[in-house]
Amino acid sequence: MEPISEPRPRSVPTTALDLLDEKIREVVERRGFSSLSEAQEQAIPLLLDNHNLVLIAPTGTGKTESAMLPVFSRLLSTVGEGFKAIYVTPLRSLNRDILSRMEWWCRELGLSVGVRHGDTPQNERRKQALSPPDLLITTPETLQALFMGSRLKKHLKNVRYVIVDEVHELADSKRGAQLSVALERIAAHAGEFQRIGLSATVGNPAAIGRFLVGARPFSLVEVPVASHLDISVRFIGDDFSAQARSVGKCLDRLGSTLVFVNTRVTAEALGHHLFTRGDVEVHHGSLSKDVRVDAEDRFRRGAIRTLISTSSMELGIDIGHIEHVLQFGSPRQVSRLVQRVGRAGHRLDTISHGTVLATGFDDLLESLVIARRARANECEDIRPPVNAADVMANQVAAIAVEYGEIELARVEQILAGSGCFENCSELLESVCTQMAEHRLIRRDGTRIIRTARARRYLTENLSMIHDERKVEIFDIVSRRTVGTLDESFVIGWVHTGAVFITKGQLWRVLDMESGKISVEPATKAKGEVPSWEGEQIPVPYPVADEVGALRRTREFLRYAADPHAVRYAAGFLARVDGGHFPVPSDTLVTLENTTEGVVCNICGGHKANEALARALSVLISARYGTSVGIEVGAYRILLRLPSGVRALEVQEMLAGLDPAHVGGVLKLALKRTALFKWKLVQVAKKFGAIDADADYERISIHRLIDLFDDTVVAAEAYRELFSDYMDVDAAAAILAAIHDGRIAVTIGALSPLGSEGLSSSRDMIAPLSVDQAVIGTLMRRLEKEDVILFCMNCRKWKSKTTVERVPDRPQCPLCNARLVAALKPWDEPMIAAAKKQKKTEEERALEVRLLRNANIVLSSGKKAVVALAAKGVGPEVASRILATLAEGDSFYREILKAERNYVKTHRYW
Template structure:
């Protein structure tokens, strides 16, 4: 057992602390090649990860880089630097800590390469760039440890794949390097351990005491939630009362656009002028920094935010979390709940605010899952090859390399343990020539073999361009928004597609303010103070789909026979559904058919997520056309697909037959915008499309035009091109979510309950309120929508 040095024990004592068992366990295993620590929020994970480093450097403060800390957020790295200074200064330790992110000045970055700090805090993208320099072996010469914080968040995206390739490169430079992963929410610890460690080493897993159960409730407002929609405006006054009763409240909302809308509604109802702010990724960095500083200072009572504040930053005295809208994912809910009472053995306090009636069910299912310590998560796919292509180009920037050595190095990364040599060689060939259809173009001839049989950049000057385009986050193209006059102060950014629809005098919301569009100057949207009712800026953000596990739990709740935890209006809704039709059953699919006016409606309760059910809608309506059933349109939610047409569906099983379903989808996808969008992302990551060049940047329209031409060219002349292979796989798994369709059909196996209802059913009625919905805001529109909803619910027997 490694005893905590006396000076550290004394410092712990001055703060009234004792070393936690999991911190001691990690200290005892300081020399283990790889360790994964799973500990609750506020349980001292970060200090546990750094204790071995602080002790080692206190005893032997050698110059050079000792420990590398990697986090998913720039703000998290900056927060850790502030927190580390406390023990360093209190113990008078000769340790230099610095961060290196996209916000770090060029002067400081250059100095860090020549004189690295003892502890460097960074992000996956910045680490990839640092490794691309020829002096990387010198920079990392003394590296002993790598600490990966919030590793679960990185493992869910290509940023994690990129990071593991970087760690594999570091392991080659520093064979004795040790890895530590930190997380609070892990559904499958062994799988995450395999992701972290170099193949085929084992990963030691330490699980801390989870602490007290969180205090979670669902808001049951006197005003029932609406039948459809995601705004939760009905609960604004209830949320304000909760904010009044807490010190600091984080109000999480799933999308940026809804965060803007809810913040404005909250501010309009804020008669007490409580200090409430807005925080999301499309706001100007200056605005986000201001909000974060105010949170640390404890001067805010509430912050409406998106996933930008999900992760483990210690934001002052947050003692309440409010989740507006269904969380869609149990693990995400647990992560967000942990932002409140950020202390070990203090229960987190959270309130879920359903945005509509169906979300009451989803919120209840999620709450029960949290109480049972059940987390969701999809199995990780194999590491994507577009990230390998980017890694190869970056490796070439650092100097000549041997292909076989690099292949074995890549195979050491957990996500790429099964990468075949032919697949690696295809990536290398693409990096060298662009592939069969593009090899005649000089711009894609990027690598060459030198006389020593090593691969190197064909033109060393291309290294700058490659570094400028590092990353696996392909942002939706945006334009900066600035005040006209006022020194041109920045407000944030909006999507290029939305900006293209604006004409002078149009108003929209950004940063909780109504602004008036005055024009576009030098690719910057200029605005003044707006006064009329706004349009809403359309932020892409992340459109969450309800997880498979949460969907399964919703079905189980419907069939539990115990609805006592649900509000009376929801119980009544389900009871009438049973009278008019039936409830969806586990392992079966409920399909309802009914006539409304001159239209035949068919509702498929698939519980497979919005993306998957939208895709199913395309496939089923195509089959309906072939069968002469004349479909007119469809709408999908996370739980159901509603199709309307001129003829009734008599045999829904035939429309859902899995036979030839994939072939039909791939044929439809080939010339679809979904596939082109996926291709643009893949081609950008792999380096085929270069968006950032020294002194200039392509607009989104230019990049889209270039990628569409390339896609059409490859589809015609090289349909088996590496990037098209990657694109097909990603489109099927992400934007189209075909895997969940296959999972749904496998689960159902033709067991369909077809109900021919006498009229619109209670469970399908909210779907009709989604049909053709256009987000226009104003009192008249709101009143008309309320009248339409009331009439529809009376028809369904609910009013």
């Protein structure tokens, strides 16, 4: 790699800090850094020597400053217009966090910084186009948009540094593959630049480097995470209410705590049980931005002590000091546990304390194995997608729009520079042929030419994240959007009167219109938890295999310090032994007959078991002419079979299935499934073959197969299913071990272990009383409502204020009368009508309404003002509320009843 700037002569340094520009050292001192972390000491010299770098280190070890201090040092002497450094993060929330940190440094150093993503206002975008900041913070998707603007594209010519934060979060996804091509497209404008990746611990750091730099050389700095972690595992039983109480007891002993769960379903259920504590909030991606930011701010200020979170809190968003991390249930993957526990402490040279709260036999053993692997630094491998055809189609369209027309050989050169596209010549030809068919490009010999359709396509497909429309949930009490539900859940389940859980509370549906669901807090109903798609974290094969080994060896004391956990695990297996059931393990598969079919106990992990289940189902269907239902977990498969097909037939299928043929069998198994149709539609949309807003339900699977069978579109759908949803290699390895005798297969009756997979995990959760919290929310909201006071006696005095500032007995300061009307801001035009000498019939009616309003305030004072501030409450309804003589909470319940009635009936007015 060519040097980016000439190194300056220095005296012999004693620390990495001495290598930096003197101005940087002064600012570091002002920032209060007493010393550099291990990560910073190792990374800074390499970066100053122009190395591309991947820095892998625990959360809280100063990764951001490791990258940015040497970049700042160089930026001080870098001349020219345009973006000089680009900082890419996977989330907008991380952009906000990084911006707040970078603004201080840039202000002190005389550098400029800006953030650009989907929410950036238009005036800020124009400002960046006219006067680009030295450092631009952005997301992978917004980076794509920079190539489409002529001014912005010119600003890329001076890029010298690109930092990709949380690079592990992007590397194994199509978002990452798209980003890797974007880096090559920047290089086409700017020439070679320095690439810096900041990552959490992964099993194969070299793959992260290849993803970031392609074939270029790079250096790796890896700070072991294990020495920073203190992880314990506790068993808290398998009853949800008891589990929630155990979490509450833990919170009583701990300070500021993050409680991580694996799905939003669990976050909502647990948040619901702990809601009445008053110091707990729920935080996940389906909650609206203002709700999430409010929860983060309250945690940072200490207003609440606990956040219950999904992966939304895994990344390094700064929410202040976290003393402890609780992981509710197995984290499923080592890397997730390491990342989550790493949030605790979040300061240099501190130990991160975390506790896994295990909730059943499988969950306990899995948690013990994952905790051991975390302490041994044995994280999962990251597998960047290689030659993803729909990403290629997206980027070929983008390059065609960027250049107008371009030689195909040049396109291939740009793509091949990326670590995600290797030997892609043949694929590129197939992709371009498909794109030309859908008018995304035109072919002219060896050149490709942009089309008008391509630019429209790109505006809808800047992201490789597949869309599902979200429906807003609007709380009529707080008058706020509290979250969203997936359209699929709304269509399939939600109706007026339905009750569900989100934001840790039960909500009842009052109305559904215009893409919005109006709700109220529910206090006396059971609720179905909302279903968010694609959240299940798969247990990888190495973890499931070690769980199998732990079942076989029963060396629980080697894994666990909690005596209760050891007793429970040993006691559970003793009951299995007592029933004379064999224990399935890493060397034993058991097939158990049930009334529903056959339970196959295989310690293969979710993806390998998914592949085996689907392969077995298609073979059984073909042989016996019957449909086969499947349910898949990390340690068992349930095959729902007709009574004539039992475990013996399944054993024969396993013995006869050639490991080399698994992929071919799975193609047959998937071809007519809803899963394949869903994936095929998603891929076809990214090829521009189907409009981005096309309704999945209305597209026939037969028509899709006719259109795309044996095309690059179908091939990509299979490739993604086989890599993201199944582990074909692990399935083939299990079959090979069965064939050569390393894994035995036995047949028996349903065992306690087999029956674990037959119980549903979905709970109908009995609600706690949230009445007081609802009333509190309503009171706080009404106090902040704007109100206009108008004297109906002299008709000269008017005052704009808020309800909380209104005195108990409102009085006109000009004439001392108490005949004061309290109006909502949008009712202000009524005042002009009241002041007129000559009035129309309509204006006289308004005057009567104002007098009625003022008389209510005269007789009931501020209490009337509060009622009149409520949504949909006028003088008539306010009179009815006040006539009940309700006081305290009862008064606010009457207001809530009136608001609810308004929401239900206003459309008919």
